[in-house]
Amino acid sequence: MVKVMVIESENSVAPSAGADAERIRALVAKHCQSQYRLPISATMEAAILPALEQVLRQPERRLVLDAGCGTGASTAAIATQHPDAFVIGVDRSQARLRRAPAMPPNALLVRARLEEFWLLVQRAGIVFDKTFLLYPNPYPKHRQIKRRWYCHPIFPVLLATTCALELRTTEEWYANDFCLAIEQCRWECSCQLLPPTDADVLSTFERKYVARRQQRWKVCAQPR
Ligand SMILES: C[S@@+](CC[C@H](N)C(=O)[O-])C[C@H]1O[C@@H](n2cnc3c(N)ncnc32)[C@H](O)[C@@H]1O
Numbered sequence: 001m002v003k004v005m006v007i008e009s010e011n012s013v014a015p016s017a018g019a020d021a022e023r024i025r026a027l028v029a030k031h032c033q034s035q036y037r038l039p040i041s042a043t044m045e046a047a048i049l050p051a052l053e054q055v056l057r058q059p060e061r062r063l064v065l066d067a068g069c070g071t072g073a074s075t076a077a078i079a080t081q082h083p084d085a086f087v088i089g090v091d092r093s094q095a096r097l098r099r100a101p102a103m104p105p106n107a108l109l110v111r112a113r114l115e116e117f118w119l120l121v122q123r124a125g126i127v128f129d130k131t132f133l134l135y136p137n138p139y140p141k142h143r144q145i146k147r148r149w150y151c152h153p154i155f156p157v158l159l160a161t162t163c164a165l166e167l168r169t170t171e172e173w174y175a176n177d178f179c180l181a182i183e184q185c186r187w188e189c190s191c192q193l194l195p196p197t198d199a200d201v202l203s204t205f206e207r208k209y210v211a212r213r214q215q216r217w218k219v220c221a222q223p224r
Contacts, residue, residue: 020145021180027151028181036119036153044116051088051110052124058086061106062129065090065162068136072100072109074203078132079107085129090117118157131162135205138174148174150181159185159223167219168194168202170209175217182221189221 055063064082066075066089075089087107091097097111110117121128139147146152159165159182169175179189194200194216201207209216 020142020177023145024151024177024181025184027146028155028184031151031153032156032185034153036115036157038115038119038154040116040119044112045120047110047112048117048120051108051112052120052126054108055086055088055126056124061086063126064088065128065131067114067131067133067158069109069134069203070096071204072097072103072107074132074134074206075107075109076101076103077202079104082106090114115152115154118154118161121161122157126161128162130164130166131158132202133165133167134203135168135170135209138169138171140171148177150178155181156185159187163222165219165221167221168206169217169219170214172215172217175219178219179221182219186224187221188224189219191217191219194218 062082062085064078064085064087066072066078066087069075069089069091070093072089072091075087079085079087083104083106085106089100089107089109090112091109092111092113094111097109100109103109133149136149137147139145149155149158165182165187167175167178169178175191179191182189196210196213196215198207198210201210206216
């Protein structure tokens with residue numbers, strides 16, 4: 001007879017939001033009480049500051065951030081849907097950004113790390129009207145918990161630089177944990193399962209998930 005052993009390891013995938021709740025609360029509390037200090041390289045400043053100058057030249061427009069925009073398909077789609085807004089898409093991957101479609105005149109793509117981007121946005125006093133986090137890497141292993149945006153030290157800065165937030169993810173536990181973390185920061189949020197159609201598809205990853213009939217969760221959040 002074959003004996004099946006379940007081995008708990010620090011690499012195991014998060015079984016549920018509840019299992020991590022205390023850890024998440026502790027990390028969020030710690031990050032909200034401290035200031036995230038990250039040296040910003042000259043390369044990052046050179047990539048980000050000209051983009052922020054362009055953002056600052058749009059006083060009449062709603063400002064939207066597509067954080068981790070991948071190929072920029074969602075940046076272009078949001079900008080086309082909202083011609084009154086100025087949309088900036090940020091991603092660290094040159095390979096993905098190279099596949100970007102042509103951008104409408106009210107959109108801009110920047111290759112940068114979001115950690116440095118958000119710090120410079122805060123320093124410039126810019127507050128986005130809305131930030132999209134479309135299918136961020138979920139980092140499901142327990143030892144990766146601090147890489148998830150809601151457990152990352154940048155999280156309070158992310159929240160301080162936007163008036164509203166929309167997260168989409170295929171992981172229900174990620175949506176639940178995100179809500180837990182953001183509610184601790186005095187934001188309110190709602191979470192819904194998106195319909196399995198492609199009516200509202202924004203991004204490259206989302207198109208792939210719809211084709212595979214994967215469940216998609218949408219979290220909308222704003223300060224209380
Ligand atoms: C799963 S992909 C989703 C891409 C896109 N939002 C979509 O839905 O098609 C996650 C993206 O986040 C980007 N990313 C992850 N961490 C980042 C960071 N610290 N700074 C900038 N981009 C990051 C990756 O390069 C990748 O393109």
